[in-house]
Amino acid sequence: MAKVFVFDHPLIQHKLTYIRDKATGTKDFRELVDEVSTLMAFEITRDMSLEEVEIETPVSPMKSKVLSGKKMGIIPILRAGIGMVDGILKLIPAAKVGHIGLYRDPKTLKPVEYYVKLPSDVEERDFIVVDPMLATGGSAVEAINSLKKRGAKHIKFMCLVAAPEGVEVLKEAHPDVDIFIAALDEKLNDHGYIVPGLGDAGDRLFGTK
Numbered sequence: 001m002a003k004v005f006v007f008d009h010p011l012i013q014h015k016l017t018y019i020r021d022k023a024t025g026t027k028d029f030r031e032l033v034d035e036v037s038t039l040m041a042f043e044i045t046r047d048m049s050l051e052e053v054e055i056e057t058p059v060s061p062m063k064s065k066v067l068s069g070k071k072m073g074i075i076p077i078l079r080a081g082i083g084m085v086d087g088i089l090k091l092i093p094a095a096k097v098g099h100i101g102l103y104r105d106p107k108t109l110k111p112v113e114y115y116v117k118l119p120s121d122v123e124e125r126d127f128i129v130v131d132p133m134l135a136t137g138g139s140a141v142e143a144i145n146s147l148k149k150r151g152a153k154h155i156k157f158m159c160l161v162a163a164p165e166g167v168e169v170l171k172e173a174h175p176d177v178d179i180f181i182a183a184l185d186e187k188l189n190d191h192g193y194i195v196p197g198l199g200d201a202g203d204r205l206f207g208t209k
């Protein structure tokens, strides 16, 4: 079964408070999302594998550890996921970035894929799918379906704020995908917004309305 991790580090919680506050403008919102994404990336990469190398310090030879070079991929779900990419790349700059775009069909209300561009070596990479909001879970499930269909085997999902409904839907659909969250909120409202949430993440990131 998928594991759910809520990162309650004080720095993450502090920054998230200002992200949520409606008085926070676009510039600060964007910078704070970037900073929280970096902090979350630090936690989410805790299980990266290491290998031993021999080096010489100015004092003596020693065996020490370096990353074993596992290939990573970051997949923002368009468009709000883009706001989390640079913050993650600060810690894993060699990661490749793919994009998945989905829109909601007005009749079926189901997410429909309109854009997919992934690194060519999908099978060999460990992926982090990112979207600031896990609301109904529909987009996350569909984006991960899309990645798996193209051969991805190791996938994590990372968001800032999640609704319990979305977490359940994602866990059910993808029990092999662990979920990393900065805050688990109360519920979804009738318009599909997370309560208390932070509003429309895409609009707040890009200054649209």
Ligand code: URA
Pocket: 080, 133, 135, 192, 193, 194, 195, 197, 198, 199, 200, 201, 202
């Ligand atoms: N998407 C958002 O941007 N905000 C929500 O609250 C839910 C979905």
